[in-house]
Amino acid sequence: MTEMISTREGFGQELLELGKGNDKIVVVSADLEDATRAEYFKERFPQRFFSVGIAEQDMVGTAAGLSLMGLIPFVNSFAVFLTNRAYDMLRLDICYNNCNVKIVCSHAGMTVGEDGASAQCLEDLALMRVLPNIKVICPADALEARKATRALVQEKGPMYLRTGRAPSPVITKETDPFIVGKANILCDGSDVTIFGCGVMVSQALQAAQILKKEKIEARVVNMHTIKPIDAKIIIESARQTGAVVSAEEHQAYGGLGSAIAEVLVQNHPVPMEMVAVKDTFGESGTPEELLKAYHLKDVDIVQAAKRAVARKRKSNA
Helix, strand or coil: CCCEECHHHHHHHHHHHHHHHCCCEEEEECCCHHHHCCHHHHHHCHHHEEECCCCHHHHHHHHHHHHHCCCEEEEEEEHHHHHHHCHHHHHHHHHHCCCCCEEEEECECHHHHHHCCCCCECCHHHHHHCCCCCEEECCCCHHHHHHHHHHHHHCCCCEEEECCCCCEECCCCCCCCCECCECEEEECCCCEEEEECCCHHHHHHHHHHHHHHCCCCEEEEECCEEECCCHHHHHHHHHHHCCEEEEEEEECCCCHHHHHHHHHHHHCCCCEEEEEECCCCCCCCCHHHHHHHCCCCHHHHHHHHHHHHHHHHHHHC
């Protein structure tokens, strides 16, 4: 049976391990460390943990100052609070000054579930990737979230890590490489490429199995890094399969799909379909109910892949 662990759990566990060997790592929190799992670090290293209360803007400014002292600050909160409420500070305090601050946001996407529209951040990838100097990562599972957390410490400069609340399948292996800016091909195919990030990678793999039964061979690519986007693998996949689908737990505007489309339109345009939230807010429900209601399931990826393949065949006719 596939192990189910949330990506926020992977982050929290790895941050604790990193703290044991690097005393420059500090955490600044806005009263949600229990939900983001930064509480593991707090319990072990209280002297390196700073709580500012429910004040996301203050948290970001404090972290910027700590980074200028040579420390490696992690800030953490819900995605909807940190990327929306503190955007000006993220832009000017951290990105403009190219501060070595690590921004970790949990409870992103539709799978926040029962908390409803006010807590379901569906625009964070778009908001963050447009800022200069920052790198944006959305891991596929808890194991990859651990690797991404390690990368945050190894890489210099601002970095954004998107994690989720709901347990999701662990689909990667410990031996799988994780390099910021370099996507991983999880299965190969010649008819269509499905690019996914976050929880949608597991849905993409399931979609590939369904498509295979219908004689459509789908390549599945784990696009864990949204910025810098892996243009090489996007162009190569477009040339080799001739059709593309993007799958993300995010608005259709400005996220993974848009980043891929920007590469394709400048280098190798092919038929493309986007599986994403279609310009709407969410609602309350279980993660599974919401993925189904907002057409973010494997069957929706299957239909998108069929549309892309049909368009390819029509253009080649």
